[in-house]
Amino acid sequence: MIRVLLADDEPLVRVGVRAVLATDPAVDVVAEAANGREAVDLALAHRPDVALLDVQMPVLDGLDAADEIHRLVPGTGVVILTTFSEDAYIARALGGGASGFLLKAGDPRDLLAGVHAVAEGAACLSPRIARRVIAELGGGRLIRATTARARVAALTTRERTVLTLVAKGLSNAEIARRLHLVEGTVKAYMTSLMDRLSVRNRVQAAVLAHEAGLVED
Structure with a gap:
């Protein structure tokens, strides 16, 4: 059973997400x-597998809450619920505690898939959101793409394959099954490629893969 914490300051949104x-x-x-x-307090009390957090909330916004949950309850994966008008928040959150980003107006199946993915330790970043994150990062897209390709080129063929599957939202277990490897080997590849790419989490790795053109948007 995947235990979920749901946080949103709009009761109707909570009702809708809970229904899904x-x-x-x-x-x-x-x-x-x-x-x-x-x-944050409820995450400490319940230790859920996944926390679904709205971006704009009173007292403490979703991104600051994500950082605190990531620090205080590292076993909880955090998914940010966002709208297109909040894309700047996504860019800000890439270096923080979020493991995924989902659109409030997206397909309900994406919400369920995202919850399962993050619960299994995967990143949840759809190509649609990845495009907007990259655009929100500002100018110099050609430079960033060139830099991303150069960084990815330093990876082994197997590491690039693993990175591509990470960008597609697969968990370590799913990658292991796809590549006929044991999960521990995939974890070793992940550790190696994240160190080589100098990224802090799977979401940053996924964005870099999109910038490098490893994934078709």
Whole structure:
């Protein structure tokens, strides 16, 4: 069972998200919060597998709450719920505690898939959001793409394959099955490629893969 904490200051949004999550018998919403501070407190109390956080919340916004949860409850994966008007927040969050980003107006199946992916230790970054994140980072896209390709070129062929699958949202277990490897070997590849690329988390790795053109948007 995947235990989920849901945080949004709009009651109707919480009701809608909870209704979507309730369609999956493998997901259980164990707590709800109306602001970021409450979300952090409930994460400490319930230790959920996944925390779904709205970006704009009172007292403490979703990104600051994500950072605190990542620091205080490292076993909880954090997914940021966002709208297109909040893309700048996504760019700011790339170096923080979020493991994924989902659109509030997206397909309900994407929400469920994202919750499962993050619960399994994968990043959740759809190509649609990746495009907008890269655009939000500002000018110099050609320079960034060239730099990203150069960084990726330093990886081994197997590491590039693993990075591509990470960018597609696969967990370590799914990558292991796809490549006929044991999960421990995939973890070793992940450690190596993240060190070579100087990225802090799977989301940063996924964005770099998109910038380098490893994934078709």
